[in-house]
Amino acid sequence: MKKFNLSTVLIMSMVFVLVVSAGALAGQVSIKLGFGSQLDPFDASSAGMMYFKQYVETESNGNIKVDLFPANQLGSNDEMLEQVKRGTIEMATSMGSGQLAAKYYPNFYMFDIPYLFKSTKVAWDVVNPNNEFMKGLLEDMAQKSGVRPLGFYVEGRRHFTNNVRSIHTPADMKGLKIRTMSVPAHMEMVKALGASPTPIAYSELYGAMQTGVVDGQENPINNINYLKAYEVQKYVTLDGHITYMVPLVINEKFYQGLTEDQQRIIREGALESFRINNAVSSIQNMIGLKEVKEHGMKVTILTDEQLQQFRDAARPKVLKFIRKQVEDQDIIDELFAEIEKYEY
Template identity: 40%
Template sequence: MKKLTALLAMVLLASLMAMTAQAGPLGLDKPIELRFAYGEADSWPGKGNYAPFPEEAMAKYFKAYVESRSNGMIKVKLLGNSIMGSNKQVTEMVRSGSLDLCTSTGSLGSMFPAFDMIYLPYVFQSEEIAWWVFDNSKFWKDLMAEMEQKTNMVYLGMGQNGVRNFTNNVRPIKTPADLKGLKIRVMESPIYVKMMDALGAQATPIGWNELYTSLQTKVVDGEENPVSIICAGKLYEVQKYLTLDGHTWSEDLLTMNAPKFHKLPAEAQQLIMAAGRRAAIAGREAEEYNTLLLKMPIIQKNMEVYTPTSAELAQFKTVARPPVEKWLRERVGDEKVDNFLKAVEEAETALGYKK
């Protein structure tokens, strides 16, 4: 019996040594490929392109970081220009496992309603407050752990699609009263419809691909988007007025299919998480560079631009926020909304906005 036990022990030890010898970098036995979908065109680097678009920056940084740090054991196939479908479609594909990774904007709320809290009108005074909440707050860490359980997706990072502003072709928008009666295109998200209703405008959900024509033919009077998106879609050709009210902060959310992620060795998981964090920063910087240095001069040349005063912004917040906050509380509960607002206050204090 002792001889048999010793023989079995030797066999087990030999097997373990063989498995260890076969394992490559990051504990992977063979190279793997991750399929990463995003919406923006593959335009950088190229002649005359000084910076990539935000989603493109995230995807290309993620690919470069993962492939170089894994010694080529993890390959990343980029699927840009919405070739895999809309934001909602690619998010559903990551959830089901038919895609590995994606960046998405405005699509997670239908699967995980608490995510919609980030769209509370005028909740973030600046972009850096939003970043602090996503990068540093325990609230966000806990919320993303809950998101994974309920959606089958792992949160990897939060890039920036931009700060959303109003455009229209009827009149300058300086106060909430100026929005009354205007037909404003919004994303197909109920929270934006609630906001427009509160401001007295007529919310009209229209897909991005139809927006330019809808503005040109006056199906709608205006829309709301970040400056870089307004410029990318050449909406300045069919819109006269831009109001930089920054009513909501808009995300580029990077997620990965949870079963695929958790099947990877721990070292590979750590690499992917690090790549996600760094890709988010790359996306934020690309968005700000595009907006402030590249796109704003084009907008200013072609549109009448107005920046509301602090008093005017307070009017927008007073009108728009209460009905949307009430709707959110009914949808996700008081505790979550209260904890989110507390995290925002913590960010304001940490960054010096609030003493």
């Protein structure tokens, strides 16, 4: 009888352990997070992703596991975005706000209005996901598309480079072939400034500049430096025509299947990763500007009067185009009002 009781207790204990273990495994959440940059803590995008993983796994006591897939292992930026929508992967980043607008949420075209933000600081204040203005937009896109943006990485202001001449006014842009992303608003802007837009993938950009397929391109300074554009380009004009913002997105059905606490941890992790990314981007842009100068690029800093010429040439035509694209005509006026709160 004692042997039977002892055996019974042992068996019941084993069953209990197995049930608890199975319950723990069943409660664990796994996230596949795809992005385009190499896994490098000194790269702004990668630093943000690595911090997100650490924050979420630590704060959830390991109940949420984040697997990082850098360097477009899961496909191109567009392909990863589509996978998030389908639920094949849970999260992704690396596509710009304009690309997101073109595919899923036209209201985000408003962030491609030329010369919209005077600084990346103002841009961050406006798109901070805790900002009530942004909260409404993020929720609206989640409901309409099945893809929820958790916010934006503000990776720097975009500037023109070329290998033909120094650019001081829109007249200097005339006739130049300028590489852009495949964002209609960006192409409209380049046309409005008198140049010819040529959409080319970033991975093919260096070769296109080297062989003369394009005369120039536009990117944040850290990208210009990373690309070693100074080897095939002579001039850079710091006009900051677009502030490059990259959304971090999550599949909405997956997100709604999480507990409130898990959702909170992911939102908080995203916010902290944005801050890390923004800080690293700012440092990279400062260092990058110094390095492109050291490599012989001629840097043009526009006066306020010159910058106004670019704004006057580009904004009316592009704004007219964007107003035709957005779903909510009032949203652009609301954006301008929001910007006024933070400009000083």
